[in-house]
Amino acid sequence: MSDRPRVYKTEGVILRRRNIGEADSIFTVYSDREGKFEAVARGVRKVRSRMRGHLEPLTRSRLLIARGRSLDVFTQAETVTPYIAIREDLERTAAALYCAELVDRFTGERVPQDGLYELLLDVLDALEAGLPLHCVRYFEMHLLSLLGYELQLNVCAICGGKIVESDTLLSPSAGGFTCQGCRSAAAGGRLVSVRAVKVLRYARAASLDSWAGLRIDEALDRELRSALADVIRYLLDREPLLPRYLEEVSRLEPLVPLPAGEVQSEEHP
Amino acid sequence: MASGVAGTPEPIARLIEAFHRLPGVGPKSAQRLAYHILRAPDEEATALAEAIGDVKQRISLCSLCLNITEHDPCPFCEDDRRDRSMICVVEQPLDILALERTGGFRGLYHVLHGVLNPMDGIGPQDLRIQELLPRLRDGSVKEVIMATNPSLEGEATAMYIHRLLSPLGVRVTRLARGLPSGADLEYTDDVTLTRALEGRQDF
Numbered sequence: 001m002s003d004r005p006r007v008y009k010t011e012g013v014i015l016r017r018r019n020i021g022e023a024d025s026i027f028t029v030y031s032d033r034e035g036k037f038e039a040v041a042r043g044v045r046k047v048r049s050r051m052r053g054h055l056e057p058l059t060r061s062r063l064l065i066a067r068g069r070s071l072d073v074f075t076q077a078e079t080v081t082p083y084i085a086i087r088e089d090l091e092r093t094a095a096a097l098y099c100a101e102l103v104d105r106f107t108g109e110r111v112p113q114d115g116l117y118e119l120l121l122d123v124l125d126a127l128e129a130g131l132p133l134h135c136v137r138y139f140e141m142h143l144l145s146l147l148g149y150e151l152q153l154n155v156c157a158i159c160g161g162k163i164v165e166s167d168t169l170l171s172p173s174a175g176g177f178t179c180q181g182c183r184s185a186a187a188g189g190r191l192v193s194v195r196a197v198k199v200l201r202y203a204r205a206a207s208l209d210s211w212a213g214l215r216i217d218e219a220l221d222r223e224l225r226s227a228l229a230d231v232i233r234y235l236l237d238r239e240p241l242l243p244r245y246l247e248e249v250s251r252l253e254p255l256v257p258l259p260a261g262e263v264q265s266e267e268h269p
Numbered sequence: 270m271a272s273g274v275a276g277t278p279e280p281i282a283r284l285i286e287a288f289h290r291l292p293g294v295g296p297k298s299a300q301r302l303a304y305h306i307l308r309a310p311d312e313e314a315t316a317l318a319e320a321i322g323d324v325k326q327r328i329s330l331c332s333l334c335l336n337i338t339e340h341d342p343c344p345f346c347e348d349d350r351r352d353r354s355m356i357c358v359v360e361q362p363l364d365i366l367a368l369e370r371t372g373g374f375r376g377l378y379h380v381l382h383g384v385l386n387p388m389d390g391i392g393p394q395d396l397r398i399q400e401l402l403p404r405l406r407d408g409s410v411k412e413v414i415m416a417t418n419p420s421l422e423g424e425a426t427a428m429y430i431h432r433l434l435s436p437l438g439v440r441v442t443r444l445a446r447g448l449p450s451g452a453d454l455e456y457t458d459d460v461t462l463t464r465a466l467e468g469r470q471d472f
Contacts, residue, residue, distance in 0.1 A: 016388045021293060047449045053458025057388070057421045082459040087421055090428045097387055245387035252393075252432055 007066045010034050014057050015100040030103050035112035039072040051077040058096050085128045090249045092127050095136050098242035099123050115146050122208050131212040138211045140228045141203045152176025153201050165194045170227050172234030196223050335380040335397050337362045352376040354411040360384045385426045415443040
């Protein structure tokens with residue numbers, strides 16, 4: 001028998017839910033002390049479950065968990081922050097789920113990463129408070145740094161030489177900006193504007209609040225989004241799921257009423 | 270392929286494999302079920318096989334509301350006594366049964382066959398949302414009731430459809446969210462309690 005306590009307490013953010021069996025669900029949680037872990041909540045899909053609302057994805061909850069043979073089991077859950085404003089808004093829900101997806105994909109089970117839980121709470125608090133969605137870019141930058149993938153933004157990531165700010169290449173494989181001379185060695189990347197170079201450097205140095213206060217226009221936002229998406233795709237070796245969804249919901253054009261009788265063609269690929 | 274023990278006759282191995290594919294059925298249960306069928310009277314086994322065949326052959330989706338049905342259109346869509354000015358949007362066909370049990374709704378339905386779940390890669394194009402739109406075009410529908418589950422995914426789906434429909438001038442409502450009967454305030458989560466307070470009513 002192990003001498004570890006049979007139950008433990010932790011606080012965490014619910015990242016995702018997977019239903020199993022008749023009324024159970026397995027939740028993925030990122031917690032301050034345990035890092036990422038999965039545990040099962042028995043009967044949580046029944047109307048009278050006491051834990052139901054406290055284990056919704058994107059909820060910050062205090063948890064009491066019993067160690068199980070294969071999977072741990074939630075025994076108590078209590079909401080700390082329900083993030084109501086996030087869940088009442090399509091884009092904010094998608095943005096917050098994207099942050100949750102990144103935490104899920106970039107972390108290993110039970111490997112707590114210093115500062116990551118606080119960073120996740122910071123971005124959720126910011127989205128809850130109605131700060132602009134480009135907070136997510138700040139989250140991406142700092143997530144990469146915490147996980148040891150900090151982008152080299154000051155000198156060339158390959159030769160260490162000086163970076164000329166006009167049309168700098170951001171190379172995912174080199175791990176940052178590269179100088180003109182190293183471009184051919186950088187194995188791909190994206191040219192970013194002087195503005196993007198400056199705000200990326202600012203994101204690393206600034207607090208989330210001051211970053212959120214920046215006025216970032218649509219073009220710059222798109223540029224930052226694509227540049228960081230390249231890096232994330234390279235590191236994960238796959239496309240995260242949420243950006244496409246976020247794009248889809250924010251692009252959603254309300255329907256223009258058609259004259260009566262005219263039937264829109266079905267769009268089911 | 271069939272995971273049967275070597276020497277298991279091929280038809281039994283095939284049956285075990287088929288049961289094993291069902292949700293919630295493990296290898297041991299699959300074996301037990303297969304041997305139960307083997308020992309069962311012929312009529313019982315044939316009835317089961319026919320029931321499975323019938324379900325696949327005779328049940329289809331209603332061309333209007335996408336509910337599962339034997340006849341198209343389904344009994345709800347065909348029933349003239351139902352209120353055609355209201356459409357209740359649900360996630361699954363089983364949700365219709367739950368709503369019908371209450372006897373409190375006499376309108377029509379629309380089944381989405383799922384819910385937005387971006388974490389699993391299920392987006393709007395994976396749901397049957399487009400089929401709802403032609404039903405709203407002639408202006409006879411005055412109200413669309415979103416009866417998706419009050420979960421993160423259900424709420425996102427309701428918000429998505431609400432945004433899609435907002436310029437059509439049709440009233441979009443959602444089921445009240447609050448305390449279920451028999452609930453315990455002490456254990457109720459903050460979101461539910463907040464909404465229960467917002468939705469309080471005069472005696």
